[in-house]
Each structure stands twice: as C-alpha cells, then as structure tokens.
Amino acid sequence: MQFARINDVTIHYQIIGGSPDKPVLVFANSLGTDFRIWRDVIVRLAGDFAIVLYDKRGHGLSDLGQMPYSIEDHATDLAGLLDFLSVKDAVICGLSVGGLIAQSLYQRRPDLVRALILCDTAPKIGTADSWNARIAQVEAAGIESIVDAIMERWFTPAFRRPENTAFGGYCNMLIRQPVAGYTATCAALRDADLTETAKRIAVPTICIVGDQDGSTPPELVLSTAKLIPNARYEVIKDAGHIPCVEQPEALTEVIRAFIDVVLRGEQAP
Numbered sequence: 001m002q003f004a005r006i007n008d009v010t011i012h013y014q015i016i017g018g019s020p021d022k023p024v025l026v027f028a029n030s031l032g033t034d035f036r037i038w039r040d041v042i043v044r045l046a047g048d049f050a051i052v053l054y055d056k057r058g059h060g061l062s063d064l065g066q067m068p069y070s071i072e073d074h075a076t077d078l079a080g081l082l083d084f085l086s087v088k089d090a091v092i093c094g095l096s097v098g099g100l101i102a103q104s105l106y107q108r109r110p111d112l113v114r115a116l117i118l119c120d121t122a123p124k125i126g127t128a129d130s131w132n133a134r135i136a137q138v139e140a141a142g143i144e145s146i147v148d149a150i151m152e153r154w155f156t157p158a159f160r161r162p163e164n165t166a167f168g169g170y171c172n173m174l175i176r177q178p179v180a181g182y183t184a185t186c187a188a189l190r191d192a193d194l195t196e197t198a199k200r201i202a203v204p205t206i207c208i209v210g211d212q213d214g215s216t217p218p219e220l221v222l223s224t225a226k227l228i229p230n231a232r233y234e235v236i237k238d239a240g241h242i243p244c245v246e247q248p249e250a251l252t253e254v255i256r257a258f259i260d261v262v263l264r265g266e267q268a269p
C-alpha cells in the first residue's frame with residue numbers, strides 16, 4: 001500500500017508497472033467506490049502502461065480532509081498526487097465523478113493531461129434536488145438505506161443475482177465508504193457544472209457508456225461526446241454504470257484501441 005500527503009490529506013494510491021518509458025494511465029473512481037473497481041481492467045493493461053490508481057478524499061483508505069468538498073478540490077488532489085509522482089502528460093480515465101474530476105483537472109492543469117477517457121460521465125450529473133434528497137437520506141438512515149437503488153444503477157440484472165458473490169462484494173464496498181466522504185462528494189457533484197470546460201477540451205477524448213447505465217444513460221454520454229470537440233463515443237454492451245467491473249474485457253479493448261490512436265498521434269475523426 002502506498003500513501004502520500006497531498007493538500008493536507010493522506011491519499012491512498014498504487015502504481016503498477018511504473019517505468020519511465022511507458023505511457024502513464026491514471027484511473028479516477030466513481031462515487032462510493034475505491035480503486036479496486038479497476039482490477040479486471042488493469043490486469044489486462046499492466047505491462048504496457050505505468051498505471052496510477054488512487055482513492056479520492058473521503059473514499060477508500062484516503063483521509064476525509066476538510067469539508068465541504070468541490071470537484072475542484074478533488075481535481076487539486078489528483079494534480080498534487082501527479083506532481084508528487086512527477087507524472088506529466090498522462091492519459092486520465094475517469095468514471096462518473098472521476099470523469100468530472102478528469103475534466104476539472106484538464107481545466108486547471110492541462111500540462112498533466114495527454115488524453116481523456118470519460119467513462120459513464122458528463123459535465124453535469126443529476127439535479128440539485130436529487131443530490132439533496134440522497135444526502136438527506138444517507139444522513140438519516142445510512143448508506144445501507146440506498147444500496148438497492150444504487151445497485152440498480154450500477155449493474156445490470158444479470159450481475160445483480162444474489163448468487164453472484166461479486167455483487168455482494170460491491171454492495172459491501174458501497175456500504176463501507178465513510179458517510180461523511182460520500183455525502184460531501186454528493187454535494188460536490190450537486191454543485192458541479194463543467195459544460196463550458198467540456199466545450200473547450202482540446203486533447204483526444206473518448207466518451208464511453210454502459211448500454212444500461214442508470215446514472216449517466218447513453219443519451220447523456222452521447223450529448224457529452226457531441227459537446228467535446230472531436231470526441232469519440234463508444235457503448236459497452238450488457239453493462240450498467242460500472243463497466244470496468246461488469247464488462248472489463250470489452251472496456252479494456254476500447255481503452256487500448258483509443259490509446260493506440262492517441263500514441264500514433266492521430267486525431268479522432
């Protein structure tokens with residue numbers, strides 16, 4: 001396990017396959033998850049990339065940090081971590097709120113970003129009312145009280161079978177996130193609108209979505225791809241909001257093909 005003190009917050013991170021000659025690929029997680037969600041993708045990519053994983057503040061083994069949070073705070077943490085690791089010019093793959101963090105990182109520190117993989121995300125997710133209702137529910141009755149509703153967004157019915165032990169494990173992952181970190185990140189999502197940033201993204205970008213995503217559905221992700229100059233768009237079949245867990249092989253293929261294009265220096269059509 002690796003930890004760094006970034007912006008007065010202890011951040012849990014991991015580097016896999018670090019070597020200066022390899023392209024750097026950084027993964028940012030979604031709300032209510034930690035970096036273990038990427039496992040089945042990174043086992044397929046390790047060897048070809050230097051991979052950076054981390055738990056954003058308020059999640060996993062990272063500290064809570066000062067409240068309230070904004071998406072910019074999360075992006076400043078990621079920038080601090082990449083500076084600490086002397087990483088520049090990385091491909092940033094962000095899932096959901098991780099995708100908002102990636103867009104904000106690009107806005108603040110374009111020197112760190114070579115390309116963007118925006119997975120099941122948008123410049124704005126949900127409404128103020130929906131986030132306020134979720135925060136109130138979690139503060140009143142805990143994350144357990146929303147787990148069934150969230151799992152319907154995260155995973156397809158085929159994955160949500162009770163006999164699927166992985167499904168139980170991901171329920172545990174959500175329930176065990178710190179309540180304060182979870183609700184503070186909900187508030188950061190509520191307050192974020194990166195539409196103007198997205199319109200000005202000038203690095204190669206791909207927007208990817210699970211065909212059954214219940215949080216950022218395909219129409220929203222397609223409209224995001226249309227907003228970002230020259231962005232590509234790909235749909236992963238038989239996946240909800242977290243294709244890296246449900247369809248890691250298909251997602252890895254899309255990621256690898258996109259990075260090949262980026263490394264060859266081609267513009268997306």
Ligand SMILES: O=C(O)CC1=CCC(=O)O1
Pocket residue numbers: 029030031032095096097098125150153189215241
């Ligand atoms: O919990 C959800 O509804 C899914 C989600 C929204 C933003 C995020 O990061 O995950």
